[in-house]
Amino acid sequence: MTQGLARPETGAGDSGDYVARARDIAPIINAEADGMEDLRGVSPAVVAALREQRIFWMLVPREWGGGGLGIVETFKVIEELARADGSTGWVMMANVSGTGVAAGYLGDAGARVLFAGPDKGIIAGMFLPVGRGVRVEGGYRVTGKYGFASGSGHASWMGAGFAVYDEDGNPETSVDGSPVHRLGFVPRDEVKFLGGWNVMGMVATGSDDYSVTEVFVPEARTMDTFSTTPVRSEAVYSLGLVAMAVGGHGPVALGIARRALEEVAHIAAVKTRPGYPSVIGDNDMFRREFATHEALLQAARRYVYEVCAEAEAQAAAGGVSDVQRARLRQAVTWVVGVARDIVNWAFNWGGSASIRNPSVLGRCLRDISVGATHMMVEPMTMVEAAGPILATYLED
Template sequence: MTDTLAAPDLTGADLPGDYPARARSLTALIDSEADAIESGGTLTRPVVEALVEREIFWALVPRELGGAGLGIVESLKMVEELARADGSVGWAVMSNAFSTGIAAGFLSDQGARDLFAGAQRGITAGMILPTGSGRRVEGGYRVTGRYGFGSGTGHASWIGAGFVVQTDEGTPELDANGGPVCRVAFVPRDEVEFLAGWDVMGMEGTGSYDYAVTDLFVPEAHTMDTFSTVPTRPEPVFRLGLLGIGVGGHAPVALGIAQRALEEIARIASAKSRPGYATVVGDSPMFRREFMTFEALLQAARRYVYDAHADAEATAVSGQEITAEQRARLRQVTTWVQQVARDVVTFAYSWGGSASIRNPSVLGRCLRDISVGAQHLLVEPMTLVEAADAILPTYVTQD
């Protein structure tokens, strides 16, 4: 695993002004490291160092705590640029930057300052769903749990560990609505037992390791309500909620992978010959028609992703409540774009011929990565069924 790194003092440093441009400036480096990232199972040290130097991990952290204080749209565009360079990099950084932003926005003020306001600004990662258990003790909790899919944990300094609060009798503590009390603990990485366990067909370089904590004391200030809808910070982006931020990050990863696939097949087809084609494959009317169809589909998906998030963010900035329809559209578009991206990548891969199947292959990696990314629990097709509750009634006209 990559050693965790502290953020440097970059006062006066010559960095690109906007964060998508900072991410784009890493394309050549990420390209050169992509094979090593995939074979090593996590981001390489040169890539992590470059991300730290550009302060990418703290994009959503409020300025008061030393971050960039970005809104959701610019953060999504930053992730798309990284995913365009490599799917695993986009996914891992999405996991880090968005969970870091959530921690900054929903921890207590003391907890957020402990993690982010000092010289060693934290990078978070890990499983926040309540698969562990914890007991209340003086000053905090004692937490035990085993976790999987800890994307970005290879270089994170604080690891998330979701848990259900248990009574002394071993039963779940209940909240005012009769549901279990669930919290997320953020634990220093040196107090976590890493179990490896990341051997998959795609998104191989995301460092999504299994890990465990055993009877570990966690201060109250380093925990937060798993399903809170009320942020502790005033910045409008946090009104999107844990789901609005955490789920939305999956959309630009899909967009970036699909964009890279189109770029790769356009380059390959411009020089590739095949029997039965008068010139190169790229001159074929059949290829050109399909390319333009899938390119239009990707452009439409990108526009909807950013329009839906911009609309919800504008509502938050105005001080109004984000509507149920707006939240449903965020869920709808984030799930739908996975299928769009998979179709775009499959088109590109199919036309690549031997260039798609000979390793190392960018198109091969794109296909593997989008196939795994689209299987994630947060973009499961049933989320479209759930989103219909708020969207479908808007199409029913009243007499």
């Protein structure tokens, strides 16, 4: 029997426990959601609930007090949070993937500073190497301006990607001639926050700009920006930085689309329109379209989690294939498009209930519209994914 989307099935590990935790705090998120748009960030009450339920550290190893979850289990929790509020789901995608990258790819000494103690770090920030780091004794002097720091309002550590230069100002290169890029983690009190997040959707993500100026970052708190070789043995880290960072867009979109269907179903149960003999929920056209869009969401959800599960299984067996990495990009980009279409459909059927603030459907539309413009899910990702996938159709 097919399960309804309001209750996603749980997988292996502790996902059932963590999904239940996300559901437990959903009422708090719902109550805070409209105010968080005015705040332009996740509210202290929601942050406190996420901390209490240990959700920030789902991808941190269990030996350091984290959840030790796999990628599928983690994404199901993010989906549930996005169902409550798109911005909250997005922030958790950013914070959780950031902590996962640091835990899995940062050297053991640096990662323990961030996560092994009782006051575990929360990561936010830009990992791309847009800054400049001068190599000095014991580490780097880093300067740079960064943007799109989702979840920075409550983060304790900020990522700062940089290209490496020597003390004479010459860029360092690796043996193959490519530039040396590093990612450093900087304590919050050494970062200057610049604001700048004035947008139409995903408002409460607080994705502000920030800068660092001549900040010393010890070598132990840096890692190769584009590393695909984790320092830990858990399969989830072998998925690579791109898979961990990109994949989370899928469950955010799923959660927003699920919420939009729930909202329009409740609206349709009581809403009347001129020319309709009864409430619009009794209308054959509405019912046919609802069933069609709900089927699309069911299919998209299953494909996303199937692809993620297969990639994690390959990682556990020794390595993720190029085809599977391509399918990850394909699945995530596709599901965001599906979710956007579902939300648009629900918003239109909501009529005046969609446009009168506060409106959950209005927030869903704004959030999915902004989320769908992200560079990680823009149309060129499908072009890039097509090569390896197309090749499988040309095999004998």
